[in-house]
Amino acid sequence: MVRAVVRRLPPRATTVVYPDHPYLLQPPEILVGHRGAMTAIFLLGDGERLGTGRHVLARYLLCRFALPAHAVFLVIATRPDLAEAAADAEVADKVVSARARPLTGSEERLDSRWNVVIDELRGVHLARFAEAWATPVRLRDEMVQRDRPGWSTLAMNIDDHHWPRSRHLDVSAGRLVLGRLEDRSAAQQWAAVSSASLAAARLDYGLELGVNGLHRTAGLLRGRDAHLANHVGLVPLRPPGRAFDPEKFMRAAAFAGFSPALRPETAFDNAL
Amino acid sequence: MPYSKRVQLLRVMIDGHHLLSGSKKLSAIAGETNKITRAGRMSTDSGWLLTVLHTTRTLDTTLAEVCVAKRWPRPKGLGDSLHALEAHAVIPPHVRQGFINSIVKPRNRYMHEANAMPQKREAEALLSEMHTCLTQVLSST
Numbered sequence: 001m002v003r004a005v006v007r008r009l010p011p012r013a014t015t016v017v018y019p020d021h022p023y024l025l026q027p028p029e030i031l032v033g034h035r036g037a038m039t040a041i042f043l044l045g046d047g048e049r050l051g052t053g054r055h056v057l058a059r060y061l062l063c064r065f066a067l068p069a070h071a072v073f074l075v076i077a078t079r080p081d082l083a084e085a086a087a088d089a090e091v092a093d094k095v096v097s098a099r100a101r102p103l104t105g106s107e108e109r110l111d112s113r114w115n116v117v118i119d120e121l122r123g124v125h126l127a128r129f130a131e132a133w134a135t136p137v138r139l140r141d142e143m144v145q146r147d148r149p150g151w152s153t154l155a156m157n158i159d160d161h162h163w164p165r166s167r168h169l170d171v172s173a174g175r176l177v178l179g180r181l182e183d184r185s186a187a188q189q190w191a192a193v194s195s196a197s198l199a200a201a202r203l204d205y206g207l208e209l210g211v212n213g214l215h216r217t218a219g220l221l222r223g224r225d226a227h228l229a230n231h232v233g234l235v236p237l238r239p240p241g242r243a244f245d246p247e248k249f250m251r252a253a254a255f256a257g258f259s260p261a262l263r264p265e266t267a268f269d270n271a272l
Numbered sequence: 273m274p275y276s277k278r279v280q281l282l283r284v285m286i287d288g289h290h291l292l293s294g295s296k297k298l299s300a301i302a303g304e305t306n307k308i309t310r311a312g313r314m315s316t317d318s319g320w321l322l323t324v325l326h327t328t329r330t331l332d333t334t335l336a337e338v339c340v341a342k343r344w345p346r347p348k349g350l351g352d353s354l355h356a357l358e359a360h361a362v363i364p365p366h367v368r369q370g371f372i373n374s375i376v377k378p379r380n381r382y383m384h385e386a387n388a389m390p391q392k393r394e395a396e397a398l399l400s401e402m403h404t405c406l407t408q409v410l411s412s413t
Binding site for chain 2: 013014015016018019020021022023031032033034035036037038039066067068070071126127130134244245246247248251
């Protein structure tokens, strides 16, 4: 399906399939740049629905934060009924079925409730990323913990039904703790960091309640009734088998809010 | 993940950026990214040096063109561009300082010091930082 979509893109457009984005472990399937416009294309296969499986809202949210605000999000569904359901979710700017021409040149980003609230949250998300990436966890705790208003949004969004289900991930003091992964293969590390990043985005932004949860979380942050948690991550610096950009796992985890630990054994024990 | 997927991402980010669509240097930047891919196929020290050279030219020119498109004074170099981006709240101060330490200083050494050649790991770290810097600025402007 990817090849079929790429064949029908404008011939002079610059295209990358499965892009290697420095912040994203689950980027859009295709990114297209053409005459100052960018389109992120997500492919919705048979049996897939927007909001579940690999199309969880957390993936779309992280992609929105990582890509320029003017990027258009396009969902291509294999079946018309899937396209209709995806259009109802408000997350994409445009939804088409697989037989339609993917880009007509008239695509525009919608002023949907989803996009408007993401524009409001982008600054606070990127500020947390900059802090998480630049400052090891112990130093950061000493520097900024006292300035945080209220509870973390994660603490306000989490309950027994929405507890993260991963042996590498735990919850402590209103934040997530991603445990040691050094003895795992590169693929297992990718899976653990990827699922931890999605879990963090889901819980930080209340995505269990969809767009309404995102609005509720934005209201809490706007009113300084809550803050975005700085999670703790013990992500290996150089995962096995990764030839290029060895820090990508750490950076992607930081983009989802995990501060790399300064001294892993101490930070992990203290966090728990 | 092949290295080409990263370089191609940079091209998409540049070609798909609304501030750069009117730039007279857009085709020169695209030419520079093509040279990154070619240099990346040489697995020698001079191959890494060439990759760093073409990536830094891509980064320097793109950031300068972003500043010009924003109608800020044309920066004299990468450090100047980063200062302008910080002054206009595109990147926070500690991020600018981080890029100065991780990109500008090592890059200057390899560009100006005789016989300074990056090894594979050093080059990879420097290139990743340059990709991150470019992606972050283009995503935030």
